[in-house]
Amino acid sequence: MKTMLPVTSSLLLVLISVFKHGSAESHDVLYPYGTDQGDKKNPVEDDGTSGEIPLSIEFQFFGKNYKSLHVNNNGVISFNTAVSQYTPDAFPLTNGETFVTPFWGDVDNDLGGTVYYRESTDPSLLQQISEDMEKHLPDLHYKATWAFIATWDKVAYYGSASKKVNTFQAVLTSDSYHYIAILNYGDIQWTTGTASEGDAYTGLGGIPAQAGFNSGDDTHYFNIPGSRTNEVLNIQSTSNVNHSGRWVFEVDDFKVPGGCIFQAKFAAEGEEFWREDVCGTKCTCQGGKVSCADEACPESATCEASGSFFTCKTKEKTCL
Incomplete structure (x- = not known):
C-alpha cells in the first residue's frame, strides 16, 4: 500500500507558450493497437510491469545499444530495469536510469484500462510509419524496417474516484540506420494519482506526470514542455x-525536429526568449541552433516567466 512519496527533484520547466500545433485531431495520431493487432497485455497490477522483453534488433538510444526493454504500467519504457516508481522525478536522473516516458504518472489499471505492447515488422504498420516520417522528417528519407509499440489504453489513476482515463502511446522504430521515438497522445484527462498528492475526484494537482527522455547522465535528457506541471494535461494539443x-525524436544521436534544445528545454523554430529571470541575455532558435547575446529588457517592459524561458512584457498604460 502506498503511504509516502518518493524523493523528487526540483521542478525543471513549465509549458512554453510557442508550439507548432497541427490541424489533425489527437485520435489520428495513434497507431493500431489491441489484441487483434497481436498485442500482449501487461499484468493488471498497480505499479506493475511487463518484465524484461527481448528485442529482435539492438535499439540505439543516446549512443548505447539495447537488446531488451520493460513496459511499465506507470507510463515508462525502461531499458535497464523495471520501474515501479509512481511519482515522477524531474529529469535528469543520473544514476543510470534509461527511460522513454510518454506519460510517467501513477497509472492503476486495476481501476481501469489496459497496457498493450508488441514488436512488429508488419508491412502495413511499417508503411504507415514511413509515410508519417516522410511528412515529419522529409530530409531523412526514412523507411521503417522495425517497430515496437506500447499503448496505455484508457488507463485510470491510483485512488481514482472518477471516470477520468488517459490514452497514450510510445513507438520505437528503426530503418537499420536511424532510431526514432514517437510519442502519441490521445485523450488525456488526468495528471496525478492520489499517492502523488493528486485529487481523487479530478486527477489533478500534486506532482503531475513527466514526459520525455532520460539517458542516465546529467547531459542527455529532455523534458516535453509541461512536464511535472498542471500544463501536462494539454500535451495532446502540442x-x-x-x-x-x-512528438517525434531521433534518439540515436538525439535530435528534436521543429525547434531547438536549449538547457534540455524545447524552443520552437524562430522563437525569441530570455534565458534568465533578469532578462539580461536574449536568445533565438534558428535552424535548429540557439544563439544568444547580451540584451536587456527596455525600461518600458518587465521580465516575466513565459513557459520554459522568460520574455520582456511591455507594461500596460493606465488611462485615467
Missing part, C-alpha cells in the same frame, strides 16, 4: 512536428 498530440 507537437514539435505540426501534428497535434505527436
Whole structure:
C-alpha cells in the first residue's frame, strides 16, 4: 500500500507558450493497437510491469545499444530495469536510469484500462510509419524496417474516484540506420494519482506526470514542455512536428525536429526568449541552433516567466 512519496527533484520547466500545433485531431495520431493487432497485455497490477522483453534488433538510444526493454504500467519504457516508481522525478536522473516516458504518472489499471505492447515488422504498420516520417522528417528519407509499440489504453489513476482515463502511446522504430521515438497522445484527462498528492475526484494537482527522455547522465535528457506541471494535461494539443498530440525524436544521436534544445528545454523554430529571470541575455532558435547575446529588457517592459524561458512584457498604460 502506498503511504509516502518518493524523493523528487526540483521542478525543471513549465509549458512554453510557442508550439507548432497541427490541424489533425489527437485520435489520428495513434497507431493500431489491441489484441487483434497481436498485442500482449501487461499484468493488471498497480505499479506493475511487463518484465524484461527481448528485442529482435539492438535499439540505439543516446549512443548505447539495447537488446531488451520493460513496459511499465506507470507510463515508462525502461531499458535497464523495471520501474515501479509512481511519482515522477524531474529529469535528469543520473544514476543510470534509461527511460522513454510518454506519460510517467501513477497509472492503476486495476481501476481501469489496459497496457498493450508488441514488436512488429508488419508491412502495413511499417508503411504507415514511413509515410508519417516522410511528412515529419522529409530530409531523412526514412523507411521503417522495425517497430515496437506500447499503448496505455484508457488507463485510470491510483485512488481514482472518477471516470477520468488517459490514452497514450510510445513507438520505437528503426530503418537499420536511424532510431526514432514517437510519442502519441490521445485523450488525456488526468495528471496525478492520489499517492502523488493528486485529487481523487479530478486527477489533478500534486506532482503531475513527466514526459520525455532520460539517458542516465546529467547531459542527455529532455523534458516535453509541461512536464511535472498542471500544463501536462494539454500535451495532446502540442507537437514539435505540426501534428497535434505527436512528438517525434531521433534518439540515436538525439535530435528534436521543429525547434531547438536549449538547457534540455524545447524552443520552437524562430522563437525569441530570455534565458534568465533578469532578462539580461536574449536568445533565438534558428535552424535548429540557439544563439544568444547580451540584451536587456527596455525600461518600458518587465521580465516575466513565459513557459520554459522568460520574455520582456511591455507594461500596460493606465488611462485615467
